[in-house]
Amino acid sequence: MDMNELQSPEDLLIDESFLAWYHQSDPEATKKWDTWLESDLSHKALKDNAIELIKALDLQEKPVPPAQLAAAEARLFGVVNAPRVQDAPVRRLRRSSWRVWVSAAACLVVILMAAGIDKWWIRGKNTVDTPYGQTARLVLPDGTEVMMNANSSFTYPRHWKEGKDREGWLKGEAFFHVRKTSQHDRFIVHTDHFDVIVTGTEFNVVNQPDNAGVVLKEGTVTLIDEHGTEIKMAPGDNVVLKGTQLIRETVNPEDATAWMDNKMNFDNTPLSEVIRMIRFHYGVEVEVSNPTMLNKTLTGIYPNDNLDVLLKALEATKEYKVERSGDRVILDTVR
Numbered sequence: 001m002d003m004n005e006l007q008s009p010e011d012l013l014i015d016e017s018f019l020a021w022y023h024q025s026d027p028e029a030t031k032k033w034d035t036w037l038e039s040d041l042s043h044k045a046l047k048d049n050a051i052e053l054i055k056a057l058d059l060q061e062k063p064v065p066p067a068q069l070a071a072a073e074a075r076l077f078g079v080v081n082a083p084r085v086q087d088a089p090v091r092r093l094r095r096s097s098w099r100v101w102v103s104a105a106a107c108l109v110v111i112l113m114a115a116g117i118d119k120w121w122i123r124g125k126n127t128v129d130t131p132y133g134q135t136a137r138l139v140l141p142d143g144t145e146v147m148m149n150a151n152s153s154f155t156y157p158r159h160w161k162e163g164k165d166r167e168g169w170l171k172g173e174a175f176f177h178v179r180k181t182s183q184h185d186r187f188i189v190h191t192d193h194f195d196v197i198v199t200g201t202e203f204n205v206v207n208q209p210d211n212a213g214v215v216l217k218e219g220t221v222t223l224i225d226e227h228g229t230e231i232k233m234a235p236g237d238n239v240v241l242k243g244t245q246l247i248r249e250t251v252n253p254e255d256a257t258a259w260m261d262n263k264m265n266f267d268n269t270p271l272s273e274v275i276r277m278i279r280f281h282y283g284v285e286v287e288v289s290n291p292t293m294l295n296k297t298l299t300g301i302y303p304n305d306n307l308d309v310l311l312k313a314l315e316a317t318k319e320y321k322v323e324r325s326g327d328r329v330i331l332d333t334v335r
Helices: 009-013 016-022 027-039 041-057 066-080 095-123 271-282 291-295 307-315
Strands: 125-129 136-139 145-148 153-157 166-177 187-190 194-198 202-208 211-218 221-225 230-233 237-242 245-250 263-270 285-288 297-303 320-325 328-333
Touching: 009 016, 009 041, 016 027, 016 041, 027 041, 041 125, 041 136, 194 202, 194 211, 211 221, 230 237, 230 245, 263 271, 271 285, 271 291, 271 297, 271 307, 271 328, 285 291, 291 328, 297 307, 307 320
Parallel strands: 166 187, 285 328
Antiparallel strands: 125 153, 136 145, 145 166, 153 166, 166 202, 187 194, 194 221, 202 211, 211 237, 221 230, 237 245, 263 297, 320 328
């Protein structure tokens, strides 16, 4: 099978070279699949799910000591062949028949387990996570492209059917370029506070503990919040959650998606918001020497693919002093 056509764990399981890669039995297969895994983050999710299925089906029989087996067999026949209380005749079970019965029962257990695993696999989902300080590109089964920001997670079903909604669940931040289908199936992004419903468009979604909203770059989007309120967005709209209400603003979508180019765009942005972004993106604790500093603002375009470079850029403004010790950063003003 063409590796570009692989879309499900089942596709991997029927590929002999993938099994050779899994068992490390063919150097050529190992090289080929390692290259494939590094080419797209979604490939890792497929690989992980295929391995889970292999392990689930790999039923390892533990050896039983002969003495223990003989004792168990003796107890079993003692129960099966024991006369009834009223000495009624009973059919004795031959040892050969018992072994056939046990084998049949074992086959039934395997079949039931396989059916359960298959049901779990069909209904299962893929989850792709990005670590602190790194972004990643993901291509979904329908061709939709997802660019995930750092410290984010996206979950989606392993199989989408034509004519039905395509759904995904986001934690963190991601930019979506949704592909239209022949039946104009809806694409729905679920967040903690609202659902984003589209058919084919480009938009950015944020679902973070202290920040949630959607910026529409192209097409149309409908938001539905927890109360059932609908908001239809136009390109350039930025709908943010403030308290329990969704508020519409107008922004430059390029500023909102600067993170895709490993940049942070600030325009009189409060230092408190800058700190929040650094904490979420890099997973570090940021403190200020004086709480009044949080009212200061920052303007400019800063690098966002390396924390040390970003901190040096802050120091280059001549307004801040930065001290870093591991995962702890202290900001102070230049006196």
